Amino acid sequence: MKINSDFLNLKDNYLFAKVGEKTAAYRKAHPERRVIRLSIGDVTRPLAPVAIEAMHRAVDDLSRKETFKGYGPDRYCYAYESLLESIKGSYARKGVSLSSDEIFVSDGAKSDLGNLLDIFAKDNTVLVPDPVYPVYVDTNVMAGRRILYAAANEENGFLPMPDGAEADIIYLCSPNNPTGAAYTKKQLAAWVEYAKARDAVILYDAAYEAFVTDDSLARSIYQTEGAKDCAIEICSFSKTAGFTGVRCGYTVVPKALVREGTSLNRLWARRQSTKFNGVSYVSQMGAAAVFSEEGERQIAENIAYYRENARIICDTLDKLHIAHTGGKNSPYVWMKCPGGKDSWAFFDELLENADIVGTPGSGFGKNGEGYFRLTAFGTREDTLEACERLRKYLGD
Amino acid sequence: MKINSDFLNLKDNYLFAKVGEKTAAYRKAHPERRVIRLSIGDVTRPLAPVAIEAMHRAVDDLSRKETFKGYGPDRYCYAYESLLESIKGSYARKGVSLSSDEIFVSDGAKSDLGNLLDIFAKDNTVLVPDPVYPVYVDTNVMAGRRILYAAANEENGFLPMPDGAEADIIYLCSPNNPTGAAYTKKQLAAWVEYAKARDAVILYDAAYEAFVTDDSLARSIYQTEGAKDCAIEICSFSKTAGFTGVRCGYTVVPKALVREGTSLNRLWARRQSTKFNGVSYVSQMGAAAVFSEEGERQIAENIAYYRENARIICDTLDKLHIAHTGGKNSPYVWMKCPGGKDSWAFFDELLENADIVGTPGSGFGKNGEGYFRLTAFGTREDTLEACERLRKYLGD
Incomplete structure (x- = not known):
């Protein structure tokens, strides 16, 4: 029996699995810290x-x-x-x-x-x-x-x-x-x-x-x-x-x-x-x-909620003078890693220093190196708290 | 762009899709008849x-x-x-x-x-x-x-x-x-x-x-x-x-x-x-x-119900002297088409004469030719009614 050897050409780990494993390891090592996940694009609002x-x-x-x-x-x-x-x-x-x-x-x-x-x-x-x-x-x-x-x-x-x-x-x-x-x-x-x-x-x-x-x-x-x-x-x-x-x-x-x-x-x-x-x-x-009709109205409320989260994140990055795109017609904010850091280095630092999980841009392709993805799908409280931590960690 | 040409080697139709289409056409042509489906292995009992x-x-x-x-x-x-x-x-x-x-x-x-x-x-x-x-x-x-x-x-x-x-x-x-x-x-x-x-x-x-x-x-x-x-x-x-x-x-x-x-x-x-x-x-x-524990007890009741349906079908075929297997450790009864008919011919006849849908054995491979599959997943009423129709149509 022969396996599909094309599988062996895959990178070791599916990106989000790797982010998940690193996060789990960090949580285990630091059970006292409250980690905020703005990484995988998973929603948090209850269903309509x-x-x-x-x-x-x-x-x-x-x-x-x-x-x-x-x-x-x-x-x-x-x-x-x-x-x-x-x-x-x-x-x-x-x-x-x-x-x-x-x-x-x-x-x-x-x-x-x-x-x-x-x-x-x-x-x-x-x-x-x-x-x-x-x-x-x-x-x-x-x-x-x-x-x-x-x-x-x-x-x-x-x-x-x-x-x-x-x-x-x-x-x-x-x-x-x-x-x-x-x-x-x-x-x-x-x-x-x-x-x-x-x-x-x-x-x-x-x-x-x-x-x-x-x-x-x-x-x-x-x-x-x-x-x-x-x-x-x-x-x-x-x-x-x-x-x-x-x-x-x-x-x-x-x-x-x-x-x-x-x-x-x-x-x-x-x-x-x-x-x-x-x-x-x-x-x-x-x-x-x-x-x-009623359903569309209800889901529009949830989408508006996430859109407001995106606005809060973008505002924070603006104030920190960090270049970014997205977040307007999209739930994703795509930011440049501060200080020219590479994506995984910034991932580790942000986790270690601000207890925030994001997604390294390089995981999406080589042009993503030096970038970082944050999502607007968190709760309002987590989004505000994460922005406060970003300000403390990355502000002057 | 090239399509996956291996798809062109498939038979025209997935078996159960063909059974479904033939059944729908028959129902449309004979809206007054009550068709009983003992074809696709779909269940009928409500969930536990x-x-x-x-x-x-x-x-x-x-x-x-x-x-x-x-x-x-x-x-x-x-x-x-x-x-x-x-x-x-x-x-x-x-x-x-x-x-x-x-x-x-x-x-x-x-x-x-x-x-x-x-x-x-x-x-x-x-x-x-x-x-x-x-x-x-x-x-x-x-x-x-x-x-x-x-x-x-x-x-x-x-x-x-x-x-x-x-x-x-x-x-x-x-x-x-x-x-x-x-x-x-x-x-x-x-x-x-x-x-x-x-x-x-x-x-x-x-x-x-x-x-x-x-x-x-x-x-x-x-x-x-x-x-x-x-x-x-x-x-x-x-x-x-x-x-x-x-x-x-x-x-x-x-x-x-x-x-x-x-x-x-x-x-x-x-x-x-x-x-x-x-x-x-x-x-x-x-x-x-x-x-x-409670769940296993409840699903066992449903399985017993279907098993009794299988027993009823097997009994009927026994009385009609039609050779068959299965139906004991399985929800499927595998019968020989009466009179040496081929599988699709028997499918059409059974539908036309008894308003029963089964599955032609030849749809499962060439060794299935001349056989026919009935399932025990119907309701008790439908199973009894189908057996009554089988007796009328195939009995002496």
Whole structure:
């Protein structure tokens, strides 16, 4: 038996696992200190009341013979129509029209980002922004694919544009994780044009779209003309509605997306019907509720809460004269490590001196070296306390 | 961009999707008829009260800041320790001792069976029983692997034994889907010996182990000495506790399982931490509850209910002098199509004449041709009514 030796080309540790291990070791060594985590992008606000009510009702359904639910409906790869209608409604409010069989409900964007690669040949070249969410790179290393990088840096406002790279699969993440930078609709049009000219496919990670307030910025790549011919969009309820522990996401594969005479929508449907059995009925009902009118109002409150946290962090960094981006149309603040320190050195120092856990920028790619990511997903109290500690530690 | 052309080698349709489509078309054409589904192995009994209570509590946890849960714990690939302890307890009652980091909680056995293939090289040869759950074949076709078949037929009691095939990855499913045949511990010892001699790995699908009553039959491959050196076991709460709509399973990758100097446990942990973000907190809490003492008692009642359905179906077939197996240590009854008909012809006839949906044996492999699978997962009323219809249609 032979193992997949491509796994041996992975770095030792998944970034967030390493951050978690270091944090656990520090806590064990210093049980008396109160460590504040502004590292992994995990939410802290309770779920919206509409979601809670819908989930209780769904659990009740499972308790009675008459309303019991087993596997989800075959027709849409195990997604319930009420959830698909909710998602279509949310897209319609962004000016995007989709049909139910273009939407695939899953247990989260991370699963889809990994599993989507099943439908592509091994000998495609992928283009990945640097820095970016490490899953794009790691999943392609596991599959033995050639990876090119598009540098995101201060010069281009952390928003790389097409530069003629011979890529077949192009990852875009907007608003970006970790830099918080977000593409305008006009910039995305250039990416769409480039992808179509090369017969490439864009994997567009829109996990943070709910944080976009500026109207010139895209909330979906399908707000750009022609994107349905070349782009798959990956979305999640995790950050939009605090579902990191509930597990529900969705991916759009338009029926217009055809390569080598084959519908990618059909390929993905076949992949999902063969290797997946749908999302918990309880999670699906909770998700359907948050895209109702009342639900949208309730989740907007939570997003406003996190946005205010981001503003507090940005203000603090401004006062400390530390360069930073993001935090406006994004829950992530991307700061330069003070004193030209490298990312892991600053991670260790900040933990040791201020009991704050952040995420080292270098963990997102080599262009992330010298940067550091803070998230706005903490509680207000923790965010304020962390900013106070930053002031004490980094102030004059 | 190149698609994964191995997908083009798949049969047109996933078996259960085809059964579902044919059923939907029939219902549309005959809205006045009451169709009874004894086809896909989906459960119908409501969840055990302990699971319902635990899930309501978990939803409440998500409604309050103080008890809110985001991503599951990093340490065990997002599984909660209370669930891992429950699973370890369940194994201990079968005489199998496991550590927490040998158990990986997932959204179901189907996902794991597909995703596990990521950790193996493409150029392994797989050995798959025929007939068997079609996912084993389809997932390997998608990956372009060479597939050998081990014939399961009347001669070997539908339990193929090692015959010297040069296989690297060996699928075993016991109690078997679709035939209901189950291996004895002694028979599994022969498979373990064979796998070890070849440095092969066994993927042991134990999704139906809860239906085993005969003590000579295995409920886990780890009840066989030496299995931890060569076997991965895939389990699910779907059939054990009626979780087909709740989505929770678990896979055991022993730390003793090493190939080419690499721990498969570490490879799988890396795969899961990179392409997966854990199971719904609500589902995990429900699952943890069913393996409590009271939970085990409650789920045993449901399993007894389905077992009685199987007995009713077997009795009916006996009276009709139709040859069949399974239905004793398994929820599946595997019958010979009357009059030597082929499987899909009998499917169409049974639907047309008795409004009963079953699953054509040929959908599980060529040795399934001429057979038909009925499940015991229906309601008592439907099972009795279906048997009455069978008697009318197939009786003298």
